[in-house]
Amino acid sequence: MEIWHRVTFNATSKPIFLETIKGMKLNYKTLQLPGGGGLLVFLDIAETNSNWPAVSRLISSLGAADLQETIFSEEEIRSAAWLRMICVFEQGYPQPRMTWPFNQPDRELLCPKCAIYRQIAPMHIAKEPHLGRKAFMTTILTHEILCIPAVLQELQEIQATGYEDWDVILHKTGQVSQRVRQLFIPTVARPGALLGEEHPRTVCPQCGTIKYEAHMRGVLLIKSNALLPNTDFMLTHEWFGSGYFSWREIIVSNRIAQLVLDKGWQGIRFKVVEIV
Ligand SMILES: [Zn+2]
Secondary structure, three states: OEEEEEEEEEOOOOHHHHHHHHHOOOOEEEEEEOOOOEEEEEEEEEOOOOOHHHHHHHHHHHOOEEEEEEEOOHHHHHOOOEEEEEEOOEOOOEOOOOOOOOOOOOEEEOOOOOOOEEEOOOOEEOOOOOOOOEOEEEOOOOOOOEEOHHHHHHHHHOOOOOOEEEOOEEOOOOOEOOOOEEEEOOOEOOOOEEOOOOOOEEEOOOOOOEEEOOOOOOOEEEOHHHOOOOOOEEEOOOEEOOOOOOEOOEEEEHHHHHHHHHHOOEOEEEEEEEEO
């Protein structure tokens, strides 16, 4: 596994940062902001890169947004008994967008303060999505897994368990999407994600639910007795997110990851889970 960082800063206010990474011959992308907003720089760099210690010091001294993610090799994924499945392709907003996460036809809010929820009906999206070569997608603001019908056919073929095949509704017309369906996961594991004392979290003042910040570094540890038997899919008992963002991580068995890799289906990433 390798830890990658997406570092973002404004080169107009931090010219030394840009000059330094140019001198390091690192690859980066830029975006000119309108109205004299400056030049945004996006740098993807792995911690194994020999320039990482210097870049890390620049982030500390000059300030920059730093999002990290652990990338696992195909071999690591194929040899893990359990994995997290994370959708990395977002298309559009859940509908109705203006009132999200309130008054969503698909959600029963369990707490209006932290917006933990239970999905009770098919979700609504604005229009038929453009998937290109992707087989999986999610929407901005949510973590629900939508996929092409072929994925669900194959899951049925291998007799996968622990998921349901749900319609997705096109909000304007009320029609069922012909391009995507929801891979709905009804099963919630027992408590057992080991996030450590130092993992940042918030406690909802209204309902007391703990929400953990997204787990981005290394393997996620889960106690073996948290897993439920005879299922290929389950959600963690623990909630993640902040503010109105709430999600449970999706845990899948090895054979689901193998199927996705064998088929070359794009749009999701797997992160190794270690059972302890
Ligand atoms: Zn709450």
